[in-house]
Amino acid sequence: MLIEARGVTKSYGRTRALAGVDLTLARGEILGLVGHNGAGKSTLVRAIAGLEGIDGGALRVAGTDRSRGYTLAAAEALGVRLAYQELSLAPDLTVAENAYLSYRGALPRLTWQRTAGRRIARALDEIFPGHGISVHARVGELPMPKRQMVEIARATLADDVSLLILDEPTESLGPDAAASMYAHVHRMTAAGASVLLISHRMGEVLAHCDRVAVLQDGRVTAVRPAREVDEHTVLRLMGGEVHAAAEQRAPAPAAAARAGEPVVRFPVGRRGAGTLEVLPGEIVGLAGLAGQGQQELLERLWRPGLRALSRAGASVPRSKAFVPGDRQTSGILPLWTVAQNIAVGTMRRLARAGVIPRAGEQDAVATWVERLAVKGGAAAPILSLSGGNQQKVLVARAFASDARLILLDDPFRGVDVQTKNEIYARMRAEAERGRSIVWYSTENSEMAHCDRAYVFRAGEIVAELRRPDITEERIVAESFAAIEDGEEVHV
Numbered sequence: 426m427l428i429e430a431r432g433v434t435k436s437y438g439r440t441r442a443l444a445g446v447d448l449t450l451a452r453g454e455i456l457g458l459v460g461h462n463g464a465g466k467s468t469l470v471r472a473i474a475g476l477e478g479i480d481g482g483a484l485r486v487a488g489t490d491r492s493r494g495y496t497l498a499a500a501e502a503l504g505v506r507l508a509y510q511e512l513s514l515a516p517d518l519t520v521a522e523n524a525y526l527s528y529r530g531a532l533p534r535l536t537w538q539r540t541a542g543r544r545i546a547r548a549l550d551e552i553f554p555g556h557g558i559s560v561h562a563r564v565g566e567l568p569m570p571k572r573q574m575v576e577i578a579r580a581t582l583a584d585d586v587s588l589l590i591l592d593e594p595t596e597s598l599g600p601d602a603a604a605s606m607y608a609h610v611h612r613m614t615a616a617g618a619s620v621l622l623i624s625h626r627m628g629e630v631l632a633h634c635d636r637v638a639v640l641q642d643g644r645v646t647a648v649r650p651a652r653e654v655d656e657h658t659v660l661r662l663m664g665g666e667v668h669a670a671a672e673q674r675a676p677a678p679a680a681a682a683r684a685g686e687p688v689v690r691f692p693v694g695r696r697g698a699g700t701l702e703v704l705p706g707e708i709v710g711l712a713g714l715a716g717q718g719q720q721e722l723l724e725r726l727w728r729p730g731l732r733a734l735s736r737a738g739a740s741v742p743r744s745k746a747f748v749p750g751d752r753q754t755s756g757i758l759p760l761w762t763v764a765q766n767i768a769v770g771t772m773r774r775l776a777r778a779g780v781i782p783r784a785g786e787q788d789a790v791a792t793w794v795e796r797l798a799v800k801g802g803a804a805a806p807i808l809s810l811s812g813g814n815q816q817k818v819l820v821a822r823a824f825a826s827d828a829r830l831i832l833l834d835d836p837f838r839g840v841d842v843q844t845k846n847e848i849y850a851r852m853r854a855e856a857e858r859g860r861s862i863v864w865y866s867t868e869n870s871e872m873a874h875c876d877r878a879y880v881f882r883a884g885e886i887v888a889e890l891r892r893p894d895i896t897e898e899r900i901v902a903e904s905f906a907a908i909e910d911g912e913e914v915h916v
């Protein structure tokens with residue numbers, strides 16, 4: 426056994442993150458770790474990676490007791506590597522410099538920069554062929570999917586990786602990059618390494634893992650061979666209020682044909698050849714392969730600038746709210762509580778003129794904390810929340826405001842399936858009340874919840890789909906139809 430945990434406990438103040446975890450991981454095995462936001466998944470893998478001491482129980486790694494005095498350096502010496510859910514790269518350094526920082530000891534002193542660059546380039550080529558990333562690029566300038574690729578590649582750099590821990594690795598990768606990553610994971614395990622995979626994407630977990638372990642309130646409550654269970658069963662095992670209806674629910678029916686003047690009309694593309702239009706009460710998706718200009722468009726809708734608005738017919742309402750997908754660089758106010766982070770809709774920068782009425786503020790906060798099951802509650806400091814729960818707070822902030830237009834920049838990464846379904850239903854209810862939503866997602870299947878979706882390719886709109894044609898297959902087909910002229914694609 427590479428990992429053996431027996432009765433492992435860990436508390437943060439009064440929060441019991443791990444309440445007696447029993448788990449084993451064999452050499453060469455891929456083990457999926459699933460559970461709701463806040464179940465304890467990240468805490469457990471941080472303990473295994475030596476980033477977090479445990480309070481009680483026993484943890485054995487590679488046959489030795491590591492219950493006390495186990496550190497990151499000790500874990501790395503055993504070949505344990507963690508690719509973080511929260512990207513851990515230094516944004517001001519280049520890709521090569523970040524690689525160097527992880528492997529200082531292992532690289533020749535004088536030629537380190539070249540060596541680190543070569544190694545990370547080789548790892549990227551192997552895992553994500555066609556990645557299009559320069560090792561001289563500053564990490565902060567890379568779009569999320571590419572940063573995630575660097576994060577994963579960096580974790581595989583050491584020669585002697587015995588355990589690769591992937592914490593929601595595919596949340597911002599496109600389907601092709603995710604497939605390449607899993608192919609590499611299988612190559613690594615064929616060579617004897619083990620992999621621990623945390624993911625909310627049940628399909629991926631069942632397709633690639635040998636066994637699935639379910640974590641619930643800090644305990645492993647079930648372990649099953651992946652080929653013996655289906656998504657429905659795993660969701661049931663995850664328990665709580667999950668029942669059959671919590672599976673990726675069929676999208677709610679689209680409202681009857683919308684009418685009225687568009688709330689948004691905005692030029693798209695280099696020569697403004699296309700136009701984005703959004704009607705009152707409409708949910709509009711920005712679909713396509715990752716990084717085709719969808720996020721740039723959201724940014725421009727958020728801060729349109731006078732020039733864009735001076736175009737004939739262009740309009741974007743003043744009353745709008747923005748939900749970023751990258752909570753690290755925008756969004757979370759780290760010193761504040763959950764309630765304060767939600768109520769901050771009153772600050773102009775975060776929700777322009779989309780303001781939570783003062784009198785209703787407490788109620789609005791309480792309602793949304795409950796609706797989205799923010800584990801930790803309204804009074805908790807935001808940084809004490811699990812990643813998925815922090816993300817829910819950003820979503821709550823936008824919906825608790827009275828903004829007419831809500832801009833969503835891939836905001837549900839890391840949010841568990843049950844809560845996602847709750848959010849989809851909420852979005853539909855808010856649209857019924859006349860709000861408009863513009864939504865970019867790296868998960869093309871999510872676009873099925875939209876009334877209409879624009880497919881983007883190289884910054885241009887190449888197709889417009891309506892229900893029931895907004896399927897993953899159609900989106901991919903339209904994306905590739907637009908590049909048949911032999912243009913190079915990076916996905």
Ligand SMILES: Nc1ncnc2c1ncn2[C@@H]1O[C@H](COP(=O)(O)OP(=O)(O)OP(=O)(O)O)[C@@H](O)[C@H]1O
Binds near residue numbers: 437441461466812839
């Ligand atoms: N540094 C911390 N301080 C206080 N509480 C914490 C801290 N880190 C985690 N917790 C709490 O421990 C519990 C488990 O969190 P953890 O991050 O392990 O959950 P998770 O299963 O990884 O969730 P997610 O799917 O959202 O990433 C949560 O209730 C969380 O609020």
